[in-house]
Amino acid sequence: MAAVLEVRDIVQEYPGVRALKGVSLEFHPGTVKGLVGENGAGKSTLIRILGGIEQPVRGDVFVRQDRKVLRNSSDAQAAGISVVSQEFRLVPQLSIADNVFLGHELGTGGVINKRRTHELTAGLLDQLGLDLDPRRTVSSLTVGDRQMVEIARALSRDFDVLIMDEPTAALNGAEITRLHEIVQRLASQGKAIVYVSHHLDEIFDICDDVAVLRDGELIAEATIASLDEAQLVEHMLGRKPQHYERASTTAPSSEVRLLVRDLEIPGVRNPVNLSVAAGEIVGLAGLVGSGRTEITRSLFGDLPALSGQVSVDGKAVRPRSSREAIRSGIFMLSEDRKSEGILPHLDVTENAMVSRARGHLPTLQKSVPVRKDEGAAFERLRQQMRIRVPHGRQLIGNLSGGNQQKVLLGRALLSGCSVLLLNEPTRGVDVGAKVDIYQLIRELADAGVAVVVSSSDAPELAAIVDRCLVYFAGDQVAELHGPNVTEDNIVTASVGQVAEEDHHE
Amino acid sequence: MNESIVAPQGVEDLVADERQRSAERAQRADNRRRILQNAGIGIPFLLVLVAGFVAVPNFASSSNVANMLVNAAILAIVGYGMTLVIAVRGIDLSVGSAQALAACIAAATVNAWGPLAGVVAGIGVGALLGLFNGLVVTQLRVPGFIATLATMSVFRGAVLLFTGGAPIMIASTAFKSAATAKFLAIPVPFWIAAVIGAAAVFALSSMRFGKHVVAVGGSPESAVDSGIKVKRIELLAYLIAGAAAGTAGVLLASQLGVVNGSISAGLELQAIAIVVLGGTSMAGGQPRIAGTFVAALLLSMINSGLNLLNVPSFYQYVALGVLLIFALSVDGAQRAAVSRMMKGSK
Amino acid sequence: MQAEDVKNREGTHVDPGNASRWRDQVLPLISRQYLIAILIVLSIAVGAAKPVFWGSGNISNVLFQASFVGLAACGMTLLIAGGLLDLSVGGVIAVSSIAVATALPYGTVGSAIGLALLIGAVLGLVNGLLVTFVRIPPFIATLGTLYLFLGLAFIWTGGKVIGLSSKNYRALTTGDILGVPTPFVVLVIVAVLSYLLLWRTYFGRTVRAFGSNERAASLAGLPVKRAKVLVFVFAGISFALAGAFMAGRLASAEGNMAMGFEMDVIAAVVVGGTALRGGRGTLLGTVVGALLFAVLANALNLLGVASYWQYVLTGAVLIAAIAVGARRASAAEVRGAG
Incomplete structure (x- = not known):
């Protein structure tokens, strides 16, 4: 059958990074094509290009054999490509119905036909098994419901190709099942579906064939039946999946560095209790919107807790700002490196030094930064952290995600924290740097830091944490220890499929 | 406790619970916002109204009321345009200069070609100036506040060059009487403002353009993703703001009868003040035309009251500055309250 | 269709080193010298058209004018480096000058200047608090305080001009040091101090940090709020x-002595x-x-162009400068990779 959509030799570059290095792919009607690859492999870039949000530096897009230039998202939509994006792209001030039909409103002469809009929206929501009033404003919805509205929006358009970028990241088990049914129904109606997911189970469940991207290149493309999971993972990683030796062999010391008692946090259902020992790495797992982000933010003083106690090294603390939290020995790195981590106009040295504890520095340096000293400190950091940067005056904005993250970890290290909270530590980081970062986290823990890693990447948690708490809809639903910390256990608990019998040894 | 903790209740319950809580939070945030918005404009409005009746002589005289309504109408029309620009996260500081230029050109045109040509010229010039602002913002990518700060200066220079610093007297009595004519005992400009306001409310709530304005101001990324031409919406907003300033300029010329190059200085501050006081958030995505209308009435009452009390005009500066900062504080408090609510605090 | 051939991952990366060093260090230097070149060419051209331009009286005139704008611009540079802005310049200048003129008959020159600086600091503090704690966008908060301060100035003087008669004060502020007007010498000193403050202190680093990314700066534990208020105070x-x-140059002070100065x-x-x-910055x-x-x-003055043209020209140059800057910045913009 002729391809409904084809990309040929697509190249995309960002300053310092080649995100896509000549990718060619075909998409056929009636098939579900899985698109897999590690973070930073180029999946999102490819999707943004197909959605008209970015323009490739080279290469062509063909829609039904016609070469098309997709200058913006209306071009893509006109070409019959509909995208469910990973980020939430809804307007909070508008109603569900207005959001669903935003950009292709129903009506004549610029006046909107509200009744029809509501009826059609209600129909779409019904299809998705969602019992919501189309007139409700989006700001009043839960994260999972927003994701479903996002899907309803994509379905409301006329499309031949539907691209879904990790649509299940915020959905619970029942919702995922329903979504899979819908995907399969659409395929049977002759639509071409592109399905991006981190969860390989899903890929094997619903895809007809699969394309693997790694570091901006198409590594493999095959029918799903011809592959097994191990082979797929090998393609993604470029090597046999090695099982990280979890270092919990050296039992974490009994010295508790972070102790949280009955902490009531806005957005988290039940009070949080948590204790992390020196040298221990504790994972927080759960879907987007499950409440784990709120926990780290609250401990860091960014989201004030309502009641309860937190103590660091036995000293009670009550951080009401990040500054206070850092003073009391807690440091956090946000999941959004670009908007909450790096200071793009400052060089790497200054970026690493901003949170440096100045208490033990010589008197002069307590009041004024001394370039020579900071340069030397950065040089030490560069070697220790294996940061690939030509010189310390380089602006951080021009580094790759992995190197930026290493600089930020260096910032955390220099802050002299005893508790380190990490959110999605390897999001947007390429494979090589990922391993480095895992190792650095381990080294920090071995140096006596209590580490909390909040991540949506289950294999990542399985690889590095000693203990894992799983959150669902604002509630802790599981606590996994030692050998129980496996990808499978984390994923099943995360999507709310905890069955009583599963978790006893 | 060292093995696994199992969910204490069914997953469906957890989800339903969360949905419930989320809806409640949104409801509370919405209520809080509405209270602050309405209190922010309603309480000052009532206070000034009562104070005016009680303490200001001649406040309620029919000539003063008519005067206040005309002033409010002129201000409100400028405010509608500003509402739109602020709703798309922009700002227009050049409205005063644009209004002055439009009024002067309108006046000169009335003298040369008659009232109708003057009206067209005034509105047209305003629209052109707005278009210019919009192009600078969207095509040259200059931030709105600085672009319009610069064009404020450019337009002011232009109007001073146009008039050569001399006043323009309008000869046509027909044109001059338009601002004072009444229909059903209410000045015509007030009707005009009301009709334009109603049209704006309809456009924002029930038309494609309105949804796009809210989308561009509320979440520009979503707007881009939805295929909305964000730049075109922004351009239109500035253009409409210019046209509104031009329309108000024509009414002002009619009201004054004599215009010069330095009229309407500081109008931008009044316009921003009424827009924000009316509940349109500086954060964008929340146009409130009705609020702007009421706030225009409020400001016009304050100005008139201070005039009747013979307060030196300097104090009006101070009053305006205080009013603006009050309005912005309410806006800030409202946003803070809403974001606290959405995060889930009590 | 491409099958599994594993390529070398390392080989195809663009080396960011040279390109970005060029962008970070060499380009700004060139564009700065470009500006100096424009200044020189302009001066020569004007001098050729009107030889009066190079007269010592005229040159010192130019330097005086540049000093007034430049002194205020030093504070503004720090504000803008912090992503802030202050439109109340005209109001602060009016109030502080009126304070000088009012105080001079009763005190020494030094105490009068001290009073002016103190008032500047207080008015800057007001702006800083409004922006930082009431969370009003800076341009609009300071637009409000511009009118507030102007109103205060007019109320203080009753709308009149206050003469400034102290000979000592005039001698100090309009004199020269080795042939260079005193205010220009002060401008150079203030500019150097501002440079050190912005680039060589923790405070300056904090200012640049929140100017670059405010959210990231506060999550890194920098004292963002304090620095924000202080940078407004410094600007004041x-x-x-x-x-x-x-005021020394005009020998008087009044409410609208610096109307529209914020634009310049x-x-x-x-x-x-x-x-x-x-x-x-x-x-x-x-x-x-x-x-x-x-x-x-x-x-423009020497060429006899109507002063109204200055409004038009300043605005046009401002738009052009920002438009050019926006093009350059977006060409070098680091986009979110991944």
Whole structure:
């Protein structure tokens, strides 16, 4: 059958990074094509290009054999490509119905036909098994419901190709099942579906064939039946999946560095209790919107807790700002490196030094930064952290995600924290740097830091944490220890499929 | 406790619970916002109204009321345009200069070609100036506040060059009487403002353009993703703001009868003040035309009251500055309250 | 269809080193010297058209004019580096100059200037608190305080002009040091101090950090709020200093002595190469920018162009400078990879 959509030799570059290095792919009607690859492999870039949000530096897009230039998202939509994006792209001030039909409103002469809009929206929501009033404003919805509205929006358009970028990241088990049914129904109606997911189970469940991207290149493309999971993972990683030796062999010391008692946090259902020992790495797992982000933010003083106690090294603390939290020995790195981590106009040295504890520095340096000293400190950091940067005056904005993250970890290290909270530590980081970062986290823990890693990447948690708490809809639903910390256990608990019998040894 | 903790209740319950809580939070945030918005404009409005009746002589005289309504109408029309620009996260500081230029050109045109040509010229010039602002913002990518700060200066220079610093007297009595004519005992400009306001409310709530304005101001990324031409919406907003300033300029010329190059200085501050006081958030995505209308009435009452009390005009500066900062504080408090609510605090 | 052939991952990366060093260090240097070149060419051209331009009286005129704008622009540069802005320049200058004129008959020259600077600091503090704690966008908060301060100035003087009769004060503020007007010497000192403050102190680093990314700066534990208020205070002081010299030059003070001055100041900073988006600031550029506008205004004057044209020209140059800056910045913009 002729391809409904084809990309040929697509190249995309960002300053310092080649995100896509000549990718060619075909998409056929009636098939579900899985698109897999590690973070930073180029999946999102490819999707943004197909959605008209970015323009490739080279290469062509063909829609039904016609070469098309997709200058913006209306071009893509006109070409019959509909995208469910990973980020939430809804307007909070508008109603569900207005959001669903935003950009292709129903009506004549610029006046909107509200009744029809509501009826059609209600129909779409019904299809998705969602019992919501189309007139409700989006700001009043839960994260999972927003994701479903996002899907309803994509379905409301006329499309031949539907691209879904990790649509299940915020959905619970029942919702995922329903979504899979819908995907399969659409395929049977002759639509071409592109399905991006981190969860390989899903890929094997619903895809007809699969394309693997790694570091901006198409590594493999095959029918799903011809592959097994191990082979797929090998393609993604470029090597046999090695099982990280979890270092919990050296039992974490009994010295508790972070102790949280009955902490009531806005957005988290039940009070949080948590204790992390020196040298221990504790994972927080759960879907987007499950409440784990709120926990780290609250401990860091960014989201004030309502009641309860937190103590660091036995000293009670009550951080009401990040500054206070850092003073009391807690440091956090946000999941959004670009908007909450790096200071793009400052060089790497200054970026690493901003949170440096100045208490033990010589008197002069307590009041004024001394370039020579900071340069030397950065040089030490560069070697220790294996940061690939030509010189310390380089602006951080021009580094790759992995190197930026290493600089930020260096910032955390220099802050002299005893508790380190990490959110999605390897999001947007390429494979090589990922391993480095895992190792650095381990080294920090071995140096006596209590580490909390909040991540949506289950294999990542399985690889590095000693203990894992799983959150669902604002509630802790599981606590996994030692050998129980496996990808499978984390994923099943995360999507709310905890069955009583599963978790006893 | 060292093995696994199992969910204490069914997953469906957890989800339903969360949905419930989320809806409640949104409801509370919405209520809080509405209270602050309405209190922010309603309480000052009532206070000034009562104070005016009680303490200001001649406040309620029919000539003063008519005067206040005309002033409010002129201000409100400028405010509608500003509402739109602020709703798309922009700002227009050049409205005063644009209004002055439009009024002067309108006046000169009335003298040369008659009232109708003057009206067209005034509105047209305003629209052109707005278009210019919009192009600078969207095509040259200059931030709105600085672009319009610069064009404020450019337009002011232009109007001073146009008039050569001399006043323009309008000869046509027909044109001059338009601002004072009444229909059903209410000045015509007030009707005009009301009709334009109603049209704006309809456009924002029930038309494609309105949804796009809210989308561009509320979440520009979503707007881009939805295929909305964000730049075109922004351009239109500035253009409409210019046209509104031009329309108000024509009414002002009619009201004054004599215009010069330095009229309407500081109008931008009044316009921003009424827009924000009316509940349109500086954060964008929340146009409130009705609020702007009421706030225009409020400001016009304050100005008139201070005039009747013979307060030196300097104090009006101070009053305006205080009013603006009050309005912005309410806006800030409202946003803070809403974001606290959405995060889930009590 | 491509099957599994594993390529070398390392080989195809673009080396960011050279390209970005070029962009970070060499380009700004060239563009700065480009500005100095424009200044020189403009001066020569004006001098050729009107030889009076190079007369010592006229040159000192230009330097005086540049100093007033430049002094205020030093504070504005720090604000803009922090992603902030202050439109109340004209109000601060009016109030502080009126304070000088009022205080001079009763005190020493030093105490009068001290009073002016103190008032500048207090008014800056008001702006800083409004922006930082009431969370009003800076341009609009300071637009409000501009009218507030102007109103105060008019109320103080009753709308009249206050003469400034102290000979000592006039001698100090309009004199010269080795042939260079005193205010210009002060401008150079203030510019150097501002440079050190912005680039060589923890405070300056905090300012640039929140100018670059406010959210990231506060999550990194920097004292963002304090620094924000302080940078407004610093700017207020620099405005008041400009006002003190202006009052000396005019031998008087009044409410609208610096009406519209904020435009000139912002234009000097932006034309000098400090981008409005914050994160960086160049003091050398600011001084050159101030000189450029002073030469331009002087030229228009000498050529007998109607003063109204200055409004048009300043605005047009400002738009052009920012538009060019926006093009350059977006070409070098680091986009989110991944």
